[in-house]
Amino acid sequence: MPDTIxxxxxxxxxxxxQHFDQPLTLRSGRVLPSYDLVYETYGELxxxxxxxxxxxxxxxxxxxxxxxHSMDDDKPGxxxxxxxxxxxxxxxxxxxxxxxxxxxxxGSSGPTSINPETGEVYGPDFPIVAVRDWVNSxxxxxxxxxxxxxxxxxxxxxGGMQVLRWSIQFPTRLRHAVVIASAPRLxxxxxxxxxxxxxxxxxDPDFHDGHYLKHGTIPKAGLMQARxxxxxxxxxxxxxxxxxxxxxxxxxxxxxxxxxxxxxxxxHHQGEKFSNSFDANTYMLMTKALDYFDPAAxxxxxxxxxxxxxxxxxxxxxFTTDWRFPPERSEEIVNALVHADKDVTYACIESESGHDAFxxxxxxxxxxxxxxxxxxxxxxxx
Amino acid sequence: MPDTIxxxxxxxxxxxxQHFDQPLTLRSGRVLPSYDLVYETYGELxxxxxxxxxxxxxxxxxxxxxxxHSMDDDKPGxxxxxxxxxxxxxxxxxxxxxxxxxxxxxGSSGPTSINPETGEVYGPDFPIVAVRDWVNSxxxxxxxxxxxxxxxxxxxxxGGMQVLRWSIQFPTRLRHAVVIASAPRLxxxxxxxxxxxxxxxxxDPDFHDGHYLKHGTIPKAGLMQARxxxxxxxxxxxxxxxxxxxxxxxxxxxxxxxxxxxxxxxxHHQGEKFSNSFDANTYMLMTKALDYFDPAAxxxxxxxxxxxxxxxxxxxxxFTTDWRFPPERSEEIVNALVHADKDVTYACIESESGHDAFxxxxxxxxxxxxxxxxxxxxxxxx
Numbered sequence: 001m002p003d004t005i006x007x008x009x010x011x012x013x014x015x016x017x018q019h020f021d022q023p024l025t026l027r028s029g030r031v032l033p034s035y036d037l038v039y040e041t042y043g044e045l046x047x048x049x050x051x052x053x054x055x056x057x058x059x060x061x062x063x064x065x066x067x068x069h070s071m072d073d074d075k076p077g078x079x080x081x082x083x084x085x086x087x088x089x090x091x092x093x094x095x096x097x098x099x100x101x102x103x104x105x106x107g108s109s110g111p112t113s114i115n116p117e118t119g120e121v122y123g124p125d126f127p128i129v130a131v132r133d134w135v136n137s138x139x140x141x142x143x144x145x146x147x148x149x150x151x152x153x154x155x156x157x158x159g160g161m162q163v164l165r166w167s168i169q170f171p172t173r174l175r176h177a178v179v180i181a182s183a184p185r186l187x188x189x190x191x192x193x194x195x196x197x198x199x200x201x202x203x204d205p206d207f208h209d210g211h212y213l214k215h216g217t218i219p220k221a222g223l224m225q226a227r228x229x230x231x232x233x234x235x236x237x238x239x240x241x242x243x244x245x246x247x248x249x250x251x252x253x254x255x256x257x258x259x260x261x262x263x264x265x266x267x268h269h270q271g272e273k274f275s276n277s278f279d280a281n282t283y284m285l286m287t288k289a290l291d292y293f294d295p296a297a298x299x300x301x302x303x304x305x306x307x308x309x310x311x312x313x314x315x316x317x318x319f320t321t322d323w324r325f326p327p328e329r330s331e332e333i334v335n336a337l338v339h340a341d342k343d344v345t346y347a348c349i350e351s352e353s354g355h356d357a358f359x360x361x362x363x364x365x366x367x368x369x370x371x372x373x374x375x376x377x378x379x380x381x382x
Numbered sequence: 383m384p385d386t387i388x389x390x391x392x393x394x395x396x397x398x399x400q401h402f403d404q405p406l407t408l409r410s411g412r413v414l415p416s417y418d419l420v421y422e423t424y425g426e427l428x429x430x431x432x433x434x435x436x437x438x439x440x441x442x443x444x445x446x447x448x449x450x451h452s453m454d455d456d457k458p459g460x461x462x463x464x465x466x467x468x469x470x471x472x473x474x475x476x477x478x479x480x481x482x483x484x485x486x487x488x489g490s491s492g493p494t495s496i497n498p499e500t501g502e503v504y505g506p507d508f509p510i511v512a513v514r515d516w517v518n519s520x521x522x523x524x525x526x527x528x529x530x531x532x533x534x535x536x537x538x539x540x541g542g543m544q545v546l547r548w549s550i551q552f553p554t555r556l557r558h559a560v561v562i563a564s565a566p567r568l569x570x571x572x573x574x575x576x577x578x579x580x581x582x583x584x585x586d587p588d589f590h591d592g593h594y595l596k597h598g599t600i601p602k603a604g605l606m607q608a609r610x611x612x613x614x615x616x617x618x619x620x621x622x623x624x625x626x627x628x629x630x631x632x633x634x635x636x637x638x639x640x641x642x643x644x645x646x647x648x649x650h651h652q653g654e655k656f657s658n659s660f661d662a663n664t665y666m667l668m669t670k671a672l673d674y675f676d677p678a679a680x681x682x683x684x685x686x687x688x689x690x691x692x693x694x695x696x697x698x699x700x701f702t703t704d705w706r707f708p709p710e711r712s713e714e715i716v717n718a719l720v721h722a723d724k725d726v727t728y729a730c731i732e733s734e735s736g737h738d739a740f741x742x743x744x745x746x747x748x749x750x751x752x753x754x755x756x757x758x759x760x761x762x763x764x
Contacts (some may be wrong), residue, residue, distance in 0.1 A: 028637035041665065128637045176593040188622035188645040192614045195608060195646045198639065205587050221585040225578060229611065231576045242568035251675060254509045257412035257580065257666060261673065263570040263576045284639060291643065292635060294628065323705075 001259075008084045009069035009076060010042040010091050015107060018144055024102075024137060028293075034116055037141050038107030039063045039099040042083060042090035045145070051380040053089055054138060055079065055098040056155030056162035059230070059286045060278060062106035065098035066091075077158075081361040082204040088369035093377040098234035101242040102137050103129045103285040105263040112213070124210025124281055131293045133253075135165045138171065152176035154374050156358035158286070158324065164333070167310040168295050170308050171206045176376050178315045181322055181331035184303055184336070185294040190324065193233055197226035197318030201280050217266075219280045224271035226283055231270045236321035236354030246265065303336035313343040315372045317365065319357035320350050345372060384609055390466045391458060392424040392449035392473050398524055399491060406519060407485075411672075416498055419523050421445045421481040422488030424465060425473035427527075433762040434529040435471055436520060436556075438479040438544035441612070441668045442660060444488035447480035448473075456709065461538075463743040470751035474531065475759040478526030484519050485511045485667040493663030494595070506592025506663055513540075513675045517547045521555065534558035534758050538740035539707065540668065543675045546715070549692040550677050558758050560697045560751075563704055563740040565711035566685055566718070567676040575615055576669040577651030579608035583662050592663050601662045602686065606653035613652045622641035685718035692719075696726040697754045699747065701739035726760035727754060 005011050013037050024032045040063050045052060055065045057078070066083035070075050083089045083096055100108040103126060111126040142150070151165045153174045160182025167177045201207055204222030208215045244263035257275075259265045279305045299306040302346075313339055318330035327348045337344040351357040357365070387393050397420050406414045422445050427434060437447045439460070448465035450458055461482075465471045471478055483492040485508060495507040523533070542564025549559045549720045568576070583589055586604030590597045617625075626645035641647045681688040685736045696719055700712035709730045719726040731747045735741040739747070 030637075074450075080601075124386065150424070182442055185628065187619055188626040188628065189614065189619040191628070191643050192610075193644050193645075195641065195649060196610050196614065199603075199607050199610065200582060202584075202639065203607065206475065221581075225581050225585065228578050228581065232571065232578065235571070237569055237571040240574065243676075244570040246567065246570065246573070255412075255670075257670070258745070259577065261570070261573050263574050267574055267577060288635075288637075288639070 001117065005068065008086050009080065010084050012071075013040050013042065013064075013067040013069065013077075015040050015063055018141055018142060018356065022132065022138075022140070024331060026127050026133045030127040032102070032109065035102060035137070035228050036100055036107070036113070037110035037137060037139065038103070039097055040065065040077075042066055042096040043094050045095040045147075046381065048381050049146050051094050051377075052142075052150050053094045053146070053149050054142070054153045054166075055089075055096060055139070056134075056159035057098070057101065057152065058155070058159045059283075059290070060274070061159065063098045063100040063103065063108070064106070066096070072366075079359065081359065082369060084347065084365070087379070088366055089154065090373065090377065093380065094226070095155055097145065097147075099138055099141060099142070101129070101134045103282055103289070107281035107284040109209070109287070110279070112279050121213050122211055125284070126281065126306075128285060130290050132287055133167045134162055134289070135169050138162070138166075139170055142173070142296055148173065151175040152178055154178040154180075156180035156184055157355065158290055161290070164219040165293075165295060167307060167312050167314070171309055173285035173310040173311045175379065176315065177310070177312045178372070179333060180317045181319055181325055181330070181355055182333070183325040184296060184332050186291055191291050193229065194291055195208075195313070197229050198284055198287055200225035201284060207280060210284070214282065218275075220275045223275040223278065223280045223283060226356050227274040227278075228267045228271040231267060231323045234355040236323060236352060238321055238352045239354050242352065244354060247354075302341070304333065304339045307336050307342065310340070310342060315345045315347075315369075316356075317347045317349060317368065319353070320348060320354070321352055322357060324355040324356045361376045387450065390468050391462065393465050394453075395446075395451065395459075396420050397422050397447040399447055399489065400523055402686065404522070404523055404712060406515065406626065408515045410510055410565075411606065412509040414484070414491065414509065415517070417484060417491035418489070418495070419481055419484070419491075419519060421479055421523060422449075422459075423480075424448055424478040424676040425476050427477040427529075428763065431528050431530065431764050432469075432533060433476050434524075434527070434532050435476045435478045436524070436532050436535045436543035436548075437465070437471075437478060438516075438520070438535065439480070439483065440537070440539035440541045442656070443541065443667075444486065445480045445482040445490070446488070448478070452473055461741065463741065464587070464748070468556050470748055470755050472755065472759065475762065479523070479527065479529075480721045481520055481523060483511070483516045485671070487661035488662040493592070493667070494661050503595050505595055508663065510667060510668070510670050512550060513543050513547045513671055516544055516671070517551050520544070520548075524555070530555065532556040533762055534755070535564075536560040536561055537564075538562035539737065540672055543672070549696070550688060551696050553691055554556060555692040555762065556694045558693070558697065559694045560754070561712070561715060562699045562748040563701055563707055563712070563737055564715070565707040566678060566714050568673055573673050575611065576673055577607060579611050580666055580669055582607035582611070583666060591660060592666070594662065600657075602657045604661065605657040605662045605665060609656040609660075610649045613649060613705050618702055618705065618734060621736050624734065633644055650676075685714065686721045689718050689724065690722040692722070692724060696724060697751075698726060699729045699740075699741070699758075701731050701733045701735070701737070703734055704737045704739060706737040712748055720721065
């Protein structure tokens with residue numbers, strides 16, 4: 001709840017909705033006959049439309065990447081640390097577009113939307129979407145906005161996967177790809193964590209096979225557990241040790257099953273908050289998109305061959321204590337790009353904050369990100 | 383299901399039950415008026431009772447550490463790789479005692495036992511037990527068996543915590559402490575994983591606040607999820623990559639929420655199997671004992687001061703890819719012992735198997751463990 005909007009903020013922003021009537025054939029073979037995409041923009045599109053940046057969000061993100069919706073907001077958009085005047089993605093130079101992905105629960109068509117074919121809420125009947133489906137839908141939004149080529153497509157985590165997919169799927173439609181804290185595909189361990197989270201939701205009796213809205217229920221306990229587990233994997237052991245250690249909530253052990261350690265209370269709080277605002281079917285869909293992402297699979301598992309067709313330049317960044325997508329996973333991307341003779345800049349940033357580091361204002365991270373984006377800006381026609 | 387018992391097996395074994403009528407005051411302040419301990423023994427106690435080894439089990443272990451209960455068993459006890467003729471804990475030299483801990487569900491008094499004061503099943507009313515309570519109860523069993531001093535107390539993971547507690551609580555009652563894949567206390571991350579697992583159980587509507595037996599139900603889904611999560615943390619990312627990679631169950635993506643990747647099926651299978659054989663209240667209790675274990679807390683968080691009073695010699699072992707209790711956690715114990723001027727041997731074993739490595743016949747592990755135990759054996763009077 002800012003008393004005044006900070007000077008390095010994009011300020012008050014208003015989401016926009018774009019409706020698409022042209023059917024979208026999905027990776028699964030299913031077809032979305034029509035759909036909405038909700039998005040926000042920050043900064044001004046220049047005369048030749050060469051200064052546009054696309055922001056791709058991760059699992060629980062949305063189109064609200066920066067600024068405030070109202071003076072009553074208690075916090076800004078999810079990547080406000082990196083988007084704004086004077087920030088790495090400098091809105092004095094760039095026109096920034098942030099989209100809520102299909103299947104989301106923040107306004108774009110998803111499980112909580114009305115299925116135009118039945119007049120009822122989609123619920124679990126909303127089709128499972130893949131990263132390439134998001135990229136196709138984002139390309140259509142670019143068409144509507146008159147953006148033939150992005151100056152850069154940028155994202156962290158699952159957002160970074162969309163960036164990679166953009167570079168492969170529309171090689172001429174972006175000049176730069178910024179892939180942060182991401183991976184070329186999930187490991188078995190990553191998939192396993194997602195499946196445990198999905199099971200927590202699916203086994204909640206209030207889930208009703210995804211038809212909870214029809215039943216007037218919400219699988220709150222399951223969603224809370226899924227988020228607790230997810231949150232746990234976004235933080236590093238070090239970060240949790242520093243933040244909580246073995247601190248006790250009431251200063252003493254109670255020998256009961258109520259949360260006793262601060263870290264338990266914190267996770268309960270995070271899970272509780274999330275379960276009040278996020279849609280369970282969307283969570284299921286987003287984790288599936290993560291599991292499925294594997295662009296090299298179409299190239300006989302050869303990531304070099306897969307990335308050989310890209311034409312943009314790359315910034316890849318990772319964080320030392322990220323154990324969800326550790327530096328080695330980013331380095332797989334970097335190595336493949338080098339072998340494919342592509343132009344790639346790589347930074348592994350020291351941080352104790354685990355996977356969540358990509359959202360934080362870590363000085364060296366901001367410095368490198370800014371320097372790279374300034375290079376992108378210098379190529380833009382003023 | 384061995385056709386014949388292998389020659390390096392302890393063979394067919396029969397559990398024994400010891401009843402205790404002397405009340406046991408627990409760490410929590412509650413009192414167990416009477417209780418049973420179930421245990422197995424392998425090998426022969428020598429004339430002066432100097433060759434006895436106590437085996438302490440981990441979260442899901444039991445007194446059945448080696449050998450077979452019948453020719454129909456499809457697998458031997460949980461640490462058969464390390465206990466038997468010619469194995470590290472050589473039953474030709476040692477008399478081995480393995481106890482099911484209080485609160486367990488394999489015969490020792492626990493939530494599935496009858497509360498002698500009410501004539502009903504304990505369920506969630508079985509008191510929360512701490513590692514020190516187990517050690518006190520094991521000491522009483524030692525008294526009954528006529529074992530004044532163990533040649534060694536040995537355990538991995540939560541078992542290793544019992545070993546540490548033995549060395550602190552009864553310094554003169556053991557000559558050697560073997561602490562494998564353990565930690566001096568849980569980290570915030572460890573506690574967080576336990577709490578997510580407990581929540582999975584507690585939020586299962588079949589849990590009924592722990593009174594599920596009275597309700598004729600079993601919180602199977604919750605226990606399954608808890609085990610899936612636990613199992614996931616016992617394996618390394620590398621081990622899962624090698625074992626499953628991104629292999630698909632049916633060779634293709636189905637775009638559904640049923641398990642598609644082999645790793646998902648594997649975890650479902652493990653969770654399913656466990657949920658059919660383990661008691662949910664016991665799982666809750668065991669994870670709490672893990673959370674509470676923190677012997678240095680009584681010494682102003684000074685592990686050196688805490689371990690200064692020990693009188694035994696130590697073997698500490700860790701495994702490179704164990705991320706539940708990584709080598710650094712074992713090294714905290716080793717460093718404290720060195721600073722306390724104690725005799726400690728430390729081995730960090732190369733392994734791709736994560737935390738579970740301590741149960742596996744890894745050649746360098748078996749060699750070091752055997753060499754150390756031969757040293758223990760040489761001190762025993764024949």
